[in-house]
Amino acid sequence: MTIKDLKDQNLLLFECLSGSKAYGLDTPQSDTDIKGIYYMPKEMFFGLKYIPQISNDSNDEVYYEIGRFVELLIKNNPNIVEILATPDECILYRNPIMNKLNIDIILSKLCKDTFGGYALTQIRKAKGLNKKILNPIPKLRKTVLDFCFVMVNYSSVKFKSWLIKSGISQANCGLAKIPNTNNLYALFHDSEKRFNYKGIANKETANEVSISSIPAGEKEIAYLFFNKDSYSSYCKEYGEYWEWVEKRNEDRCSLNKNHGKDYDAKNMMHTIRLLQVALEIVRDGKLNVKRENRDELLMIKRGELDYEDVLKMAEILMKKIEQETINSKLMDKPDANLVESLLVEMRAELYAD
16 A cells, blocks of 8 residues: 555545654755555455555655554654644644544653653764764775784784785685684695695685685694674674665765764754753643744754754753653653543544444
């Protein structure tokens, strides 16, 4: 089932603009994000074809089945709660049945953790993306040989450099593991290829060094150490980096490079926004999706503040949230039984015919 199917079959219950346009933070470069709520055709819902969520390929249009939506509402999921509090001017369609779900029975002290926790993930993303931007990993992948070292005079040298200096080929080398050690090997060389040594790594994509059968009496020419932990870390970072390259937003990366700060400014803007929303919820019992401090937030997005300054703002907000939560008149968490009963009423009405 696709988004088009939902609309063609009149299954939509709610549809709205979300993201920057709902927050009042859109610029000419902003994408249009849309969120929605639907219900399943009766035979699919009562059968085996229940679909909790539908989105388009770019994931900027996401629709939730009403049951899944209510489930996340009870958990005070930030993205879901914001849909329920969408400003009127951003609502594209609203079925009257949605009036049964009122924001007042959803907001709770739980928002301190959900909105605050989401904000903390944005802080981690902000620094993590900077590492990728400032430390690109070459496309040509390193091999096991790049993490091998030869012991020389109480020190170590890179195995590849040692091979060149020694004038020998790794393919004519053999390794024998030294007992009671980790990743340390005796290195043998057979220039005449009498013993069929396997070499140090038998192929470019090998993830381990190769062990050869060494004839008795052969003399090692050196000792080799394979830094397996470093190689494993490199493989993980390489995979993550090039997956990010495939999915990254080029305009956003250019912006982060241009402002010259050591963080992803957009992530930090959302950190502050989320914390400000959380503060208003526990203090005032209200969720204002559209932000009144557009200029301040866009200034953060443009990278006009140092990371430490934005982080200080976040720390102050988190302290205020903790203090206000103590005195908040909000319930500790939504009444799950009440909200579920409303869902049952909605389903009964939707499937009555």
